Amino acid sequence: MLTPLVANTTVHIPNLINDLGLILITAAIAVLIFRKLKQPLVLGYLVxxxxxxxxxxxxxxxxxxxxxxxxxxxxxxxxxxxxxxxxxxxxxxxxxxxxxxxxxxxxxxxxxxxxxxxxxxxxxxxxxxxxxxxxxxxxxxxxxxxxxxxxxxxxxxxxxxxxxxxxxxxxxxxxxxxxxxxxxxxxxxxxxxxxxxxxxxxxxxxxxxxxxxxxxxxxxxxxxxxxxxxxxxxxxxxxxxxxxxxxxxxxxxxxxxxxxxxxxxxxxxxxxxxxxxxxxxxxxxxxxxxxxxxxxxxxxxxxxxxxxxxxxxxxxxxxxxxxxxxxxxxxxxxxxxxxxxxxxxxxxxxxxxxxxxxxxxxxxxxxxxxxxxxxxxxxxxxxxxxxxxxxxxxxxIEKKLPKRWVKRIEIYSANAQAIKTVSTWRKVIKDYIFQVTIHSIILVAIIQMSKRFLMPLMDDYSYGNVVTAIITFLIITPFLWALSLRRIAPNEVQELLKNKKHYGPIAVLVFIRMVIGLFFIGMMLNNFFSPGTAVLAFVVAVILILIFPKKINRLYVKIENRFVKNYNQRELSVKKINRNNLSPWDGHMANFEIVPESDLVGKPLEEIKIREDIGVNIAYIKRGNLHINVPTKYEKLYPSDEIFVIGTDAQVKEFGNYLKKHEVKVIEEEDSDIILQQFELEHQDFIGLTIRESELREKTKGLVVGVEHNGRRILNPESNFILSKNDIVWVVGDRKKIASFFSSSN
Missing domain, CATH: 1.20.1530.20 (Na+/H+ antiporter like fold)
Structure with missing residues (x-):
C-alpha cells in the first residue's frame, strides 16, 4: 500500500526567507507602535x-x-x-x-x-x-x-x-x-x-x-x-x-x-x-x-x-x-x-x-x-x-549670544553670499584649467579603454594594431582639437588682447595646450606602434588634424551640444527658475503636490489667497508635461498639480499644513456623488473629437484627468487632445451624470 507523499513531506523554508519574514514582522509591529507614539520610524526599526x-x-x-x-x-x-x-x-x-x-x-x-x-x-x-x-x-x-x-x-x-x-x-x-x-x-x-x-x-x-x-x-x-x-x-x-x-x-x-x-x-x-x-x-x-x-x-x-x-x-x-x-x-x-x-x-x-x-x-x-x-x-x-x-x-543661542556677535555673523553671511566681481584673467585661467583638465581626462580614458578592450580583439588579425590606432584616433580627434586649438573664453581673451602686455602670457597658454595635445597623440600611437612607425604615424595624425579643422570643429560642437542638451534637459523641459535668484534672505523654493482629494481643486488662485493669508508666492505650476510659469490669479488648481512656492521655512511649513487641512477624506460608499472612474471608448459618438468638442465637462460637470492612448499614459491631457477608439479615459465628477453621459453616447 502506497503512503501519500504529502503526508510525510516536510516543507523546508530557507533561513533567508524565515529571517526576512521575522525582520519585517518585527519592524511592522515596532513602527506601528512608534507611529502611534508619534516618534520617528527609524527608532522603531532599531528597536x-x-x-x-x-x-x-x-x-x-x-x-x-x-x-x-x-x-x-x-x-x-x-x-x-x-x-x-x-x-x-x-x-x-x-x-x-x-x-x-x-x-x-x-x-x-x-x-x-x-x-x-x-x-x-x-x-x-x-x-x-x-x-x-x-x-x-x-x-x-x-x-x-x-x-x-x-x-x-x-x-x-x-x-x-x-x-x-x-x-x-x-x-x-x-x-x-x-x-x-x-x-x-x-x-x-x-x-x-x-x-x-x-x-x-x-x-x-x-x-x-x-x-x-x-x-x-x-x-x-x-x-x-x-x-x-x-x-x-x-x-x-x-x-x-x-x-x-x-x-x-x-x-x-x-x-x-x-x-x-x-x-x-x-x-x-x-x-x-x-x-x-x-x-x-x-x-x-x-x-x-x-x-x-x-x-x-x-x-x-x-x-x-x-x-x-x-x-x-x-x-x-x-x-x-x-x-x-x-x-x-x-x-x-x-x-x-x-x-x-x-x-x-x-x-x-x-x-x-x-x-x-x-x-x-x-x-x-x-x-x-x-x-x-x-x-x-x-x-x-x-x-x-x-x-x-x-x-x-x-x-x-541667538538670544544668549552678545548682540554684536550676532550682528557680525549676519554681516559676514551677507557678504559671503553677495556676488563678487571676478577679474578677466581669473576667468580665463579658470576656463583654461577646466577645459584642459576635462579633455585630458577624456583622452586618457579613451586611450586606456582602447588599449584594454579594443586591442585584444584585434590581435588575431593582420594589421590589427593599425585598425585599432585608426579607430582610436577618429574617436579622440574632436577632443584633441578642443584641447589644442579651440578658442577658450574668447570674449575675455579679446578684451585682454587690447593691451599688448598680455600678448606673451596668452601665447604661452596657447603653446602649452598645443604641446599637451601633441603629447596625447604620441601617447596614443606609442601604445600601438614601434617607435619608428609611431613617429611616422604622429606626423600623419598632425597633418590630418590641420587639413580638416572645420569638419573636426563641427563634430566636436555636435558632441558638446548633445552633452549640454542632456545636462540641461530638465531645465529646458521644466523651465525651472533658479532658486538662489528667486529666494531673497532666508526664503527658498519648495514643491508640493495637490492631491485629488483636496477641496482646492478647481479653485482659482484669486479665491485661495495663499499670498495674502500665508505669505508664499507660487513661482510655477507643473501639470504633467505642461509648465505654467508665474501663474496668474485666474489660474486654477487641478489634481496632481505640482506647485512650486517661495517663502521662508515657517511660511513653507504653514503652507504644507494648509494643504493638509484642505484634504477631504475619500468617501467609499456606493452613494458617493463625486468619483474618479475610467471608461473605455468603443462606440461613443464623440470618438474622433477633441475633449473640448465632446462637451464632457459642460454636460457632466466633470474633468478628464487622464487618458491611456496606445499604451501611453497622459496625465491631465490638454483640451485639444483627440479622443480615439479603445482609449481609456479617466474622469472625475458626478457619478450619475458621468455614467449617463457615457451610456447615452453609445
Missing part, C-alpha cells in the same frame, strides 16, 4: 532589530546574520541611489563651497577630538587614530530617513546637510585608503593619498561626463516603449551597473549608486523613477536599520558603558559644534548653521566600514567595533530629536 537579535532568547531570533548583512548592503545602495535622484550634481554644486567647508571643518576637528578622546581612555595609538576617523563621518542613511519622517526636506538647511554628507563620504573613501596604508606600513604615505585622490577625481569626471552624454539620450529614445515595470527595471539595472563598476575600480558601491542617481536626476524621468524606486528603497532601507539594531549587544553596553557614554557625548556635541562653526565660516546664517550642525550629530554606515577595516587588518582591538555600533545606535536614537529641536536651540 525591532534589537529585539530580533540573538541577544533576546524569549523572542524569535534571526538565524543567518550574514544574509541580513547582504540585504542591509542592498538597502544602503538603494538609499544612496534615491539620494542621488533627489540631489543632482547641479544642486550639489550650488552648495559645494558651503558643503566642503562644513565637512572639512567637521572632519579635521573630529579626527583630532576623537584621537585625544581615545588617548584619554588609555587606548593605543592605532585605536585612537581609527576612533578619530570613525567619529568624523556622519550617517547619510540615518539623516535621510529622519528628514523623511520629520518632513523637513523642503527646508533650506537640508541642502547644506546633504552636500556635507556627500563630501564626507568622498573623504571617507580617501581615509580608508590612508588608514590601510598606515596600518600596513605603520607610516603616513602622502604619495598613496595623492594617487588615490587623483584616481577618485578621474573616475568621478569620467562617470559624470559619459553618464550625462549617454543615459539621458537612452531614456529619451526609449520613452515611447516605457511602462512602469520597464522603467523600474532599467533604472535599477543602471544603478547596479554603476555599483559593480565602482566596486571594480576600488570605490564604495554606495558611491557608485549615488553617482548614477545624480546622473538620472538630470533627466526628465527622474521624478517618475524616484516614485517607482521609493517602495524598493523603503523595504531594503528598513532591513538596513533593523540590521543595525541587531548589532547592539546588551553585554557590550554594560561592559563598556563608560567609553560608550563618553564617545556618545563627544559625537553629539563635537559633531554639532564643529559642523555649526564650519557652516558659519562658509557664510551661512546662524539659524541654518545650527540646524546643519545638529543634523550631523551621529555616526553610521561608513563608521561601521572603517571599524571593520581596522578589525580585518588586525590593527585595532576587539572592543572597538561593538563600541562604535553602540554609539551609532544611541546617536541614531538622538538624531531625530536633534533635528526637531534645532530651530528652538538656534533661537535660544
Amino acid at each position: 525591532a532589530g534589537f529585539l530580533a537579535s540573538s541577544h533576546f532568547s524569549f523572542f524569535p531570533t534571526v538565524k543567518d546574520t550574514n544574509s541580513i548583512t547582504v540585504w542591509a548592503e542592498i538597502g544602503v545602495i538603494f538609499l544612496l541611489f534615491s539620494l542621488g535622484l533627489e540631489f543632482s550634481f547641479k544642486k550639489l554644486l550650488k552648495v559645494g563651497g558651503t558643503a566642503s567647508i562644513t565637512a572639512l571643518t567637521q572632519i579635521i576637528s573630529m579626527i583630532i577630538i576623537g584621537y585625544y578622546a581615545g588617548k584619554f581612555m588609555g587606548w593605543n595609538e592605532m585605536n585612537s587614530i581609527f576612533l578619530g576617523v570613525i567619529l568624523s563621518i556622519s550617517s547619510t542613511t540615518i539623516i535621510l530617513k529622519a528628514f523623511d519622517e520629520l518632513g523637513v526636506k523642503s527646508q533650506k538647511f537640508t541642502g547644506n546637510v546633504i552636500g556635507a554628507l556627500i563630501v564626507q563620504d568622498i573623504v571617507a573613501i580617501l581615509m580608508m585608503v590612508l588608514l590601510s596604508t598606515i596600518a600596513v606600513s605603520q607610516q603616513f604615505s602622502g604619495a598613496e593619498l595623492i594617487q588615490s585622490l587623483f584616481k577618485l577625481g578621474f573616475f568621478l569626471i569620467i562617470w559624470f561626463v559619459s553618464g550625462i552624454f549617454f543615459i539621458p539620450t537612452l531614456l529619451r529614445k526609449l520613452k515611447p516603449l516605457f511602462t512602469d515595470e520597464m522603467l523600474l527595471i532599467i533604472s535599477l539595472a543602471l544603478c547596479l551597473f554603476m555599483v559593480i563598476f565602482a566596486a571594480g575600480v576600488g570605490f564604495s558601491p554606495a558611491l557608485g549608486a549615488f553617482i548614477m542617481g545624480s546622473i538620472i536626476a538630470e533627466t526628465n524621468e527622474a521624478e517618475h523613477i524616484e516614485h517607482l524606486v521609493k517602495p524598493v528603497k523603503d523595504l531594503f532601507g528598513a532591513v538596513f536599520f533593523v540590521s543595525v539594531g541587531m548589532l547592539i549587544n546588551p553585554e557590550t553596553l554594560v561592559e563598556y558603558a563608560f567609553p560608550v557614554m563618553i564617545l556618545t557625548l563627544v559625537t553629539i556635541f563635537g559633531q554639532s559644534i564643529t559642523s555649526t562653526i564650519g557652516t558659519i565660516i562658509s557664510g551661512q546664517p546662524l539659524k541654518e548653521s545650527v540646524q546643519t550642525g545638529m543634523s550631523l550629530s551621529q555616526i553610521g554606515e561608513f563608521s561601521f566600514i572603517i571599524a571593520t577595516l581596522g578589525a580585518s587588518l588586525n590593527v585595532t582591538s576587539d572592543f572597538l567595533y561593538p563600541i562604535v555600533v553602540a554609539v551609532s545606535a544611541v546617536t541614531a536614537f538622538t538624531t531625530p530629536f536633534m533635528i526637531k529641536y534645532a530651530t528652538p536651540v538656534a533661537g535660544f
Whole structure:
C-alpha cells in the first residue's frame, strides 16, 4: 500500500526567507507602535532589530546574520541611489563651497577630538587614530530617513546637510585608503593619498561626463516603449551597473549608486523613477536599520558603558559644534548653521566600514567595533530629536549670544553670499584649467579603454594594431582639437588682447595646450606602434588634424551640444527658475503636490489667497508635461498639480499644513456623488473629437484627468487632445451624470 507523499513531506523554508519574514514582522509591529507614539520610524526599526537579535532568547531570533548583512548592503545602495535622484550634481554644486567647508571643518576637528578622546581612555595609538576617523563621518542613511519622517526636506538647511554628507563620504573613501596604508606600513604615505585622490577625481569626471552624454539620450529614445515595470527595471539595472563598476575600480558601491542617481536626476524621468524606486528603497532601507539594531549587544553596553557614554557625548556635541562653526565660516546664517550642525550629530554606515577595516587588518582591538555600533545606535536614537529641536536651540543661542556677535555673523553671511566681481584673467585661467583638465581626462580614458578592450580583439588579425590606432584616433580627434586649438573664453581673451602686455602670457597658454595635445597623440600611437612607425604615424595624425579643422570643429560642437542638451534637459523641459535668484534672505523654493482629494481643486488662485493669508508666492505650476510659469490669479488648481512656492521655512511649513487641512477624506460608499472612474471608448459618438468638442465637462460637470492612448499614459491631457477608439479615459465628477453621459453616447 502506497503512503501519500504529502503526508510525510516536510516543507523546508530557507533561513533567508524565515529571517526576512521575522525582520519585517518585527519592524511592522515596532513602527506601528512608534507611529502611534508619534516618534520617528527609524527608532522603531532599531528597536525591532534589537529585539530580533540573538541577544533576546524569549523572542524569535534571526538565524543567518550574514544574509541580513547582504540585504542591509542592498538597502544602503538603494538609499544612496534615491539620494542621488533627489540631489543632482547641479544642486550639489550650488552648495559645494558651503558643503566642503562644513565637512572639512567637521572632519579635521573630529579626527583630532576623537584621537585625544581615545588617548584619554588609555587606548593605543592605532585605536585612537581609527576612533578619530570613525567619529568624523556622519550617517547619510540615518539623516535621510529622519528628514523623511520629520518632513523637513523642503527646508533650506537640508541642502547644506546633504552636500556635507556627500563630501564626507568622498573623504571617507580617501581615509580608508590612508588608514590601510598606515596600518600596513605603520607610516603616513602622502604619495598613496595623492594617487588615490587623483584616481577618485578621474573616475568621478569620467562617470559624470559619459553618464550625462549617454543615459539621458537612452531614456529619451526609449520613452515611447516605457511602462512602469520597464522603467523600474532599467533604472535599477543602471544603478547596479554603476555599483559593480565602482566596486571594480576600488570605490564604495554606495558611491557608485549615488553617482548614477545624480546622473538620472538630470533627466526628465527622474521624478517618475524616484516614485517607482521609493517602495524598493523603503523595504531594503528598513532591513538596513533593523540590521543595525541587531548589532547592539546588551553585554557590550554594560561592559563598556563608560567609553560608550563618553564617545556618545563627544559625537553629539563635537559633531554639532564643529559642523555649526564650519557652516558659519562658509557664510551661512546662524539659524541654518545650527540646524546643519545638529543634523550631523551621529555616526553610521561608513563608521561601521572603517571599524571593520581596522578589525580585518588586525590593527585595532576587539572592543572597538561593538563600541562604535553602540554609539551609532544611541546617536541614531538622538538624531531625530536633534533635528526637531534645532530651530528652538538656534533661537535660544541667538538670544544668549552678545548682540554684536550676532550682528557680525549676519554681516559676514551677507557678504559671503553677495556676488563678487571676478577679474578677466581669473576667468580665463579658470576656463583654461577646466577645459584642459576635462579633455585630458577624456583622452586618457579613451586611450586606456582602447588599449584594454579594443586591442585584444584585434590581435588575431593582420594589421590589427593599425585598425585599432585608426579607430582610436577618429574617436579622440574632436577632443584633441578642443584641447589644442579651440578658442577658450574668447570674449575675455579679446578684451585682454587690447593691451599688448598680455600678448606673451596668452601665447604661452596657447603653446602649452598645443604641446599637451601633441603629447596625447604620441601617447596614443606609442601604445600601438614601434617607435619608428609611431613617429611616422604622429606626423600623419598632425597633418590630418590641420587639413580638416572645420569638419573636426563641427563634430566636436555636435558632441558638446548633445552633452549640454542632456545636462540641461530638465531645465529646458521644466523651465525651472533658479532658486538662489528667486529666494531673497532666508526664503527658498519648495514643491508640493495637490492631491485629488483636496477641496482646492478647481479653485482659482484669486479665491485661495495663499499670498495674502500665508505669505508664499507660487513661482510655477507643473501639470504633467505642461509648465505654467508665474501663474496668474485666474489660474486654477487641478489634481496632481505640482506647485512650486517661495517663502521662508515657517511660511513653507504653514503652507504644507494648509494643504493638509484642505484634504477631504475619500468617501467609499456606493452613494458617493463625486468619483474618479475610467471608461473605455468603443462606440461613443464623440470618438474622433477633441475633449473640448465632446462637451464632457459642460454636460457632466466633470474633468478628464487622464487618458491611456496606445499604451501611453497622459496625465491631465490638454483640451485639444483627440479622443480615439479603445482609449481609456479617466474622469472625475458626478457619478450619475458621468455614467449617463457615457451610456447615452453609445
